[in-house]
Amino acid sequence: MHFDGWTLALQTINVLVLVWLLKRFLFRPVADMIAARQAAAETLLADAEAARAEAAARATALKAQNDAFAAEAVERRAAMQAGVEADRARLLAQAKEAAEALSRQAQAASAAERERIERELEARAGVLAGSMAEKLLRRLPERETTAAMFAALLDRLRAMPEPERRKLAAEGTLTLVTPAAPGEADRVRYADALRQLLPDMTPPEFAADPALVAGFELRGPHTIVRNSWRADLDGLIARLNEEEGSRAALA
Amino acid sequence: MKIASPLETHVLFTVGPVPIAQPVVTTWGIMAVLTLVSWAVTRRLALHPGKAQAALELTVDMIAGQIRETMEVPPARYLPLIGTFLIFILAANWSSLVPGVEPPTAALETDAALALIVFGATIYYGVRVLGPAGYLRSFAQPSFLLAPLNLIELFTRSLSLTVRLFGNVMSGVFMIGVVLSLAGLLVPIPLMALELLTGAVQAYIFATLAMVFIGGAISEASHTHEGANP
Numbered sequence: 001m002h003f004d005g006w007t008l009a010l011q012t013i014n015v016l017v018l019v020w021l022l023k024r025f026l027f028r029p030v031a032d033m034i035a036a037r038q039a040a041a042e043t044l045l046a047d048a049e050a051a052r053a054e055a056a057a058r059a060t061a062l063k064a065q066n067d068a069f070a071a072e073a074v075e076r077r078a079a080m081q082a083g084v085e086a087d088r089a090r091l092l093a094q095a096k097e098a099a100e101a102l103s104r105q106a107q108a109a110s111a112a113e114r115e116r117i118e119r120e121l122e123a124r125a126g127v128l129a130g131s132m133a134e135k136l137l138r139r140l141p142e143r144e145t146t147a148a149m150f151a152a153l154l155d156r157l158r159a160m161p162e163p164e165r166r167k168l169a170a171e172g173t174l175t176l177v178t179p180a181a182p183g184e185a186d187r188v189r190y191a192d193a194l195r196q197l198l199p200d201m202t203p204p205e206f207a208a209d210p211a212l213v214a215g216f217e218l219r220g221p222h223t224i225v226r227n228s229w230r231a232d233l234d235g236l237i238a239r240l241n242e243e244e245g246s247r248a249a250l251a
Numbered sequence: 252m253k254i255a256s257p258l259e260t261h262v263l264f265t266v267g268p269v270p271i272a273q274p275v276v277t278t279w280g281i282m283a284v285l286t287l288v289s290w291a292v293t294r295r296l297a298l299h300p301g302k303a304q305a306a307l308e309l310t311v312d313m314i315a316g317q318i319r320e321t322m323e324v325p326p327a328r329y330l331p332l333i334g335t336f337l338i339f340i341l342a343a344n345w346s347s348l349v350p351g352v353e354p355p356t357a358a359l360e361t362d363a364a365l366a367l368i369v370f371g372a373t374i375y376y377g378v379r380v381l382g383p384a385g386y387l388r389s390f391a392q393p394s395f396l397l398a399p400l401n402l403i404e405l406f407t408r409s410l411s412l413t414v415r416l417f418g419n420v421m422s423g424v425f426m427i428g429v430v431l432s433l434a435g436l437l438v439p440i441p442l443m444a445l446e447l448l449t450g451a452v453q454a455y456i457f458a459t460l461a462m463v464f465i466g467g468a469i470s471e472a473s474h475t476h477e478g479a480n481p
Contacts, residue, residue: 002259002260003359003360003363004260004262004270004272004360006269006270006272007260007270007272007274007275007358007360007361008360008363008364008367009364010269010271010272010275011274011275011278011355011358011360011361011363011364011365012364012367012368014275014278014279014282014364015278015335015339015364015365015368016368017282018278018282018285018286018335018339019331019332019335020331021282021285021286021289022285022286022289022331022334022335022338023331023335025286025289025290025293026285026289026292026293026311026334027311027330027331027334028331029293029296030293030296030307030308030311031311031315031327031330033293033296033297033298033300033304033308034308034311034312036298037298040298
């Protein structure tokens, strides 16, 4: 057996050189590449993590913005509802006020109409009462009523002041109106009786007016002396209407 | 074919007083091939690897994983040495497939050189990691009485490395040479296939034992599990 020391030394050097060569041309490049790939992967992971964090932050921001929008929407809805409620209340108040005004106006119109109708009815009732009284009075004997009414006319003339009587006599021709045309004897008697109270008067004229019902009217150009049931009925109706008007005004 | 004496070293030429034996020249050739292939493969590494780069990275990563699991340390510092052992011994053992080439690992000097490097690396890394005193104290573990045995083991295991690799490779080459000289051209092929397997296994064993020895040296309790002896 032969053991060569030179070969041992050379092979030792050879293996050590090979270690260096493979380290230089094989292991280090491959290790560097693996490290570079790991670094790239870590960079990608870091980028992905950063992107994920950014996405999460953006999602959080969007959620916050969404919540803010929702809160603002609720706030605006509440404000709008409050405005609507205020408008509704105002409109209701206005409508209520208008309705009450209309109601008051309608009530006033209704009261006025009712009052008008009442007055009209009362007037009609008065006319009707007058008509009824007229019909009833027509049943009385004409001679008795005529004599009484003529006496009353003379009393009324007699009650007038003297200057007014003179003025009445001086106005001109007077007309004595009766419900029916008087006979000749009545005309003379009526003219004589008037001439005693109105000595300056011209002979009177005579006229018939059935509306008088009963009584007389002495009509001058400017003056009328009335003493008929028509005048009395008209006076009663007018006074009655006047009293109703006063009562309605007080109410 | 080595049919005369497997223990003889054939000197091809001399450089001055230095004889250049056949295993040395073969080793140079293997070194050139490995360096060129490594340079060719690694000169165009990319982040998106092709098939060849992926296979290369897988191989390197597998060796690094073996170092990490066996030595329980970060593999970067030990990867060139252990990886070179594995690749060189595998390439040297399989170089017997090239006609006319005798594997360098069939020469006792090559195996002794490899064991010598493991021996030196064990001491170097042990001292570097534990410090000189710490490394010396590791021989007295678990008892001071075992220090002589641990010291003897430091040398004998290197010797065992040499003899194991030399015996396996040399015997395979010698057997193939004998059978080829007796039977014919195609008869040794099954033996050559078996020799491929043996070469791969021996490369793996040598690298693993180197990891175990160095790992044991950098661990204070290393001497308790350094008896691996397949």
